Amino acid sequence: MLQIKTTVQLNAEFFNALINDATLQTLIGDRVRWLSTPTISDTFPLMTYAKFDNAGQYAFGINLSAENVTFETRHYVDPQDGDASGKMSDKIMDALKVALNAINYRQINAPAVFLEANINKAVSIVRWERVNAD
């Protein structure tokens, strides 16, 4: 019998995927936070995540599963961080894909990259939608 997960379980599942992935752990360690703005005194790279509303609107006759969720991850890196094998930002992106595809999330935007001028770090914003098994 298929059991629908609660919001708390979905949050925990997402967080655990970020924190337990072996590659991500070597890159960002345990610096995964819920909805926060990093300051210059933080250690980088660093990641924040947030959950979006389940639905955009209420509409009669349209059924939305409680598992219709979208998460957003933001990873902050030093723009110069990287070595011969690639930029840090790209490495984190690849590791994220592996970690989140494993729990059935798909990437729904191209990473939007901005420079945070006050802390001199580049932030990549990526959104992930849960793929529900029908």
Place this chain on the structure above:
Amino acid sequence: MLLGVNQLNRNIQRALKVVSRDEKEALKEVGERGVGIFKGNTTVVSGRLRNSWGYTTNSKVVATQARREDTVRTNREKDSVVIGTNVVYAPSVEYKSKTGSAGFALRSYRQLVPIAKEIFKRVMGGVTD
């Protein structure tokens, strides 16, 4: 026997033509409805971003109010529709705004998906993700 097979092939080809025509119409309808939803949710200061929304499918771009440089780039695929804008500051409104408009494109997408599914159900008798 051979004649029968040829006839069957012709019938299948005819059916496929009808389906592909319907698919194109469905994609256009999704595009029109989508642009309406995106415009409705776009935050407005000058109106440049709201006017710029358009859709493109099958190498055609429909963006009636957009400036030339703000128009979405051409999508050459026959079986997909792209709704978008090319306004240079659109990503910062969507991702970085602190006035509550952040995520407006995602909200619009969420509103559009069930409608798009209904359109395809009506036109083609079913759809999968």
